[in-house]
Amino acid sequence: MSGEYLAFLALALVAITGGVLMLNLTKVVHMVIALVFTFISIAGLYVLLSAEFVAVVQVLIYSGAVTIMMLFGIMLTRHQEEEGEKTTTGGFWRKALTAIAVFAFGIAVYLGVYRLDFGEEGARLHENNTEQIGMALYSHYTIPFEIASVILLVALVGAIILAKKDDEGAPKS
Amino acid sequence: MSSVSLSVYLVLALILFCIGLYGALTKRNTVIVLICIELMLNAVNINLVAFAKYGAHPGITGQIFALFTITVAAAEAAVGLAALMALYRNRKTVHIDEIDSLKH
Numbered sequence: 001m002s003g004e005y006l007a008f009l010a011l012a013l014v015a016i017t018g019g020v021l022m023l024n025l026t027k028v029v030h031m032v033i034a035l036v037f038t039f040i041s042i043a044g045l046y047v048l049l050s051a052e053f054v055a056v057v058q059v060l061i062y063s064g065a066v067t068i069m070m071l072f073g074i075m076l077t078r079h080q081e082e083e084g085e086k087t088t089t090g091g092f093w094r095k096a097l098t099a100i101a102v103f104a105f106g107i108a109v110y111l112g113v114y115r116l117d118f119g120e121e122g123a124r125l126h127e128n129n130t131e132q133i134g135m136a137l138y139s140h141y142t143i144p145f146e147i148a149s150v151i152l153l154v155a156l157v158g159a160i161i162l163a164k165k166d167d168e169g170a171p172k173s
Numbered sequence: 174m175s176s177v178s179l180s181v182y183l184v185l186a187l188i189l190f191c192i193g194l195y196g197a198l199t200k201r202n203t204v205i206v207l208i209c210i211e212l213m214l215n216a217v218n219i220n221l222v223a224f225a226k227y228g229a230h231p232g233i234t235g236q237i238f239a240l241f242t243i244t245v246a247a248a249e250a251a252v253g254l255a256a257l258m259a260l261y262r263n264r265k266t267v268h269i270d271e272i273d274s275l276k277h
Contacts, residue, residue, distance in 0.1 A: 002177075004177050005177050008177045008181065012181075012185045015185065015189060016185070016189070016192070019189055019192035019193070019196075019212065020192065022192070022196060022205075022208075022209075022212075023192060023195065023196055028204060028205060031205055031208075032204075032205075032208060035208055035211075035212060038189070038212065038215070039215065042189075042215055042218075045185075045219060045222075046219075046222055048177070049182070049222045049223055049225070049226045050226055051222045051225065051226075051236045051239070053236070053240075054218075054222055054239050054240060054243075057240060057243055058215075058218075058243070061243050061247055062211070062215065065247065066208075066211060066246075066247060066250050069250060069254055070207065070208050070250070070254070072254075073204045073207075073254045073257060073258070074204050076258065076261075077204070077257065077258070077261045086201060087200065087201055087202065087205075088200055088201050089199060089200070089201045089269060089270045090199065090270075098195060098198050098199055099195060102191050102194050102195045102198070103191070105191065105194070106187055106188070106191040109187050110184060110187060113180055113184065113187065114180050114183075114184060115180060116179055116180050116183060117178055117179055117180060117227075118179065118227060118228055118229045120227065120228070120229065120231055121226065121231060122225065122226045122227070122231025122232060123231075125225065125231065125232075125233065125236075129236075132233045133233060133236060133237060133240070136233050136234070136237055137237060137240075141237055144241060148241060148244045148245070151244065151245060152244065152247075154248075155247075155248035155249075155252050156251070158252050158255070159252050159254070159255035160255075162252065162255035162256055162258070162259050163254075163255040163258040163259060165262070
């Protein structure tokens with residue numbers, strides 16, 4: 001029972017609880033808030049895995065930006081929902097079949113990974129983590145880094161064009 | 174098993190991935206489907222970072238890959254949400270079972 005193990009247990013419990021709450025809550029905003037717990041505990045797991053920079057990025061991007069963006073999406077598309085409206089698609093049998101299929105997938109992957117162990121440990125990952133990432137990013141991965149900036153630009157322009165109001169003369173679909 | 178090793182992280186990521194997959198397949202609100210996809214991408218990121226520490230060749234590369242995945246996931250969320258806005262303006266619904274023009 002090391003401290004690392006206890007921390008892992010607590011963070012994993014919070015992460016899975018957030019996911020299960022997301023599946024079971026009825027209000028959409030509550031589902032997103034439940035997932036914030038999952039995202040933050042995943043950031044804690046990154047710290048356990050000696051990836052401090054990725055942890056900070058996770059908190060910034062997921063718990064901050066993506067969640068706020070999803071909340072805006074919910075608020076902008078919200079219309080009066082009557083009480084007791086369904087939150088899932090399909091009937092009981094379809095959901096049961098989906099659950100069985102997902103469970104079977106989970107079992108299949110679990111059988112593959114549950115005793116996977118390479119017996120090695122990257123002991124130097126936490127020393128100057130950000131510096132290591134910066135060195136690798138600007139030496140080995142310069143081209144993917146630049147392409148990522150192009151992807152962000154394309155996503156920015158595309159999102160603006162998709163979300164802006166149509167012109168008056170545009171054909172209504 | 175009282176020490177944290179590679180397999181526990183992989184199993185946790187598997188559980189989160191399954192939750193995300195089930196939610197993405199059954200939820201009715203399109204925003205929730207999008208955020209379930211984000212959850213699945215997060216599970217994959219856990220795998221990448223776990224392999225960066227405990228994999229056959231530990232190194233910083235896995236973390237770099239996780240960063241790139243986060244970048245692409247953020248771009249995907251933005252574009253998906255914009256498409257959802259356009260859809261909502263045309264169809265006045267966000268329920269995924271009412272968006273079925275291709276079926277008729």
